[in-house]
Structure formats: C-alpha cells, structure tokens
Amino acid sequence: MSDEHRTAALPEVAVDRVGVVAGDVTLLAPTTTHVDAGEVLVVRGHNGAGKSTLLKVLAGVRAPSSGSVTIGGAPVSRRDRMFRRRVSALLGAPPTAPDLTVEDHVRMVAATWFDDRGAAEQSAAAALGELGLEGLLRRFPHELSSGQQQLFTLALSLARPFDVLILDEPEQRLDAEHVERVGETLDRRRSAGVAVVIATHSQALTSQLADRELDLDRRP
Template identity: 60%
Template sequence: MIEVDEVEVTAGDVTLLSPVSVRAPRGAALVVRGRNGAGKSTLLRVLAGARQPSSGTVRIAGAAVAPRDRLFRRRVAVMIGLPPMASDLTVFDHVLLVATTWLDDPRAAAELARRVIAELGLTALGQRFPHELSSGQTQLFGIALVLARPFEVLILDEPEQRLDPEHLEAVIRVLRARCDEGATVVVATHSPALEDGLADHTLWLDAA
C-alpha cells in the first residue's frame, strides 16, 4: 500500500530527513521511531502530501502522492497535530460533522460517530465543549475526529501525547482494529508501549 524509495528532504544545507526506503502492506501497522530531529514528522508530512521530498519517490496504492486529488484525499486520513476545533460545537457535534462530510447516509454517519466516540471512551463527554476537556481527553477527541471518516491509510504523529497508560491501550486497540479491517496505519511515536502493542513493522530513523 505504501512504497517509499530513497526519499530525502533538505532545506538549504540542512537535512530534515536522510534518505529512507520502506514498505507497508495493506492491513499493516508501520511504526516510525527515532530521536527528536530524526525526521519522523517530516516523513509523515511527505506521505500526507504536506511536504515535497527533495529526492526519491512515494507511492500510495500504486499512485503518486497528490493531496489535491479527490481520490487521494479520500484514501488518506492524517493527524499531525490536533485538528481545528470549534468552541461552540460539542464533542459529538464535531465527530458527527466529520462523518457527515464523508458519508452520504446520515444514519451511517451518526452510527460511525457514535462508534468512534465509544471506542475511545468519550461517550460520557459527548455533550461537552472542547474547552471543557482535559489535555488527555482533548488528545482522544482529536484522534476521534480523524477516525470519523473512511480511509485506507491512516497517518498519526505521536498519538500517545498526553495519554495515560489506560487510554493509550484504548488507542492501540482502536488502531489495531482498523488494521484488521484492512487499513494501513503509519504512526510516529516515542512510546515503546505503542510500538509493542501495534507495530507489524518498525522503521528507525537516525538524526541527520
């Protein structure tokens, strides 16, 4: 599903990502590890089409990365940093809005929204507003927003941030379930627990 061949990213004389090659098949979880500055987030941005590689190639489902292409946008879901949140919409309103944007059937959208919220343990918080959430709850909320849509590839940058071990376990279960359903998941992380619970393949990056 994902093919990365000798991808390098530079900015002037600075190497943001040293040349890297990796494969991730359909239904697998690729975990990207490495020290700060090794290029984990840069690689994810390349996969998401948010940054062009200086050299090398990336293909997803056999096609070039093309963020303006409708099929690519439907195929690839990304969370690099928290998504935008509206102060006057509840947690459930937000998740339902995302699901409704992507699904034509309102009942299917509502079902997906309820499922995602329940999987992440947010059901009791569904009528709260974003500013009423703790930092860990906000992180789970952000993950719920990116899960509330169809995708074949899911890209997450450090989803473990601000999560206690119990909630991290819930996130691992949810991501593993998406792999079992056929999605390819790419996660950059500093968490050995997330790697141990999720990874089918691990890519270690060295700082430039």
C-alpha cells in the same frame, strides 16, 4: 486495473528514497520503506530524526526534495479527492469551532465523507465509543483535559472512511490505560485492512502494534 488488483500487487504505501532538505538543513535523510494493507509500521527515532517530516510527506502536506511516494499505487496529491479519501492523518491539533461540541465536531467530519447519513452517524458514534468519549459529547473542546483533547482529535481522524491512517505520536498526554485503549482501537483498524503508519516514542504502543519498525536513527 481495478483497485482490488492494484492493491493486491502493490504496497498500500510505498516510499522510495524520500528525502527532505530545507536550505542547508536535512530534515529527512533518504528513506525507503513500505506498508501493506492490514499492516502497522511504527516509525522510531530521536527528536529531529525526521519522523514528523516523513509523515507529512505521506499525508501530502510537505513535498519531498528527492524520491517518491505512492499511496494505493498513485502519486501523493492533496488536490486529488481520491487521495484525500484514502488517507486520514493526525499530525497535530486540528482547528476547532468554539460553538460546536465534541459530538458536533465528530459527526460533522463523518458527514463530510460519507454519502449515507446513517453510515456517517454510525461511524461517528463508533469512534467516540471506542475511545471512551461518550460522557463528553456535550462538552466543548476547550473544556477538555489535555488527555481528553488527544482522544477527541483521534476520534476526528477515525470517524471518516480511509484506507491509510497516519498518526504522529497518538500517545501524547495519555496515561497507560488510555494508550492501551488507543492501541486496541488501532488494532481493529489493522484487522479491517487499513495500512497504519505511526510515529511514536511509546514502547508500549510499539510492542502492542508494530508489524515492522522503521528506526530513523539506524538507517545505513
């Protein structure tokens, strides 16, 4: 079955009774949800409710103790290049090279994933421009303010191709103006058919983006 027919029939992201336990500690109680292409799911809950754990399971960096997850109809596997191509995730500050500038980093990420050099350059420039980083291209990451660093890491996640975007608290360290800008950027990805999953404490971002909410504090 083609990707087109598969994604038309199935959610882009499907989570079926996924739970995570470490020893005697429940990190994520059994959770079921789904995200369609062109939809934003906002995950809410108090600290420790399991938001980050759920996102790590979706991104394939943590295995569930129970239940199952599929992305594009296929099981989650970081060893599968197609899975890695489908999913872009920001789950914390990524490692950076001290001798590469902001622009160097973003262009390198884009070049890793695009076969066409022109497409890679265009995608990198678009990500930097959308987030207002044009004036910071020649700076090194350690020279950025905390808010600028957050926008830079978002640009790294947006510069590459993906069908599913997973973001853990993308509003961190951003003022209200930049939170709105991030929301507008993510809304454009939704309009392009991307399935977006965001864990956030921001009511402003939730109001701006959420097609559906998953509140981990209110599960039955």
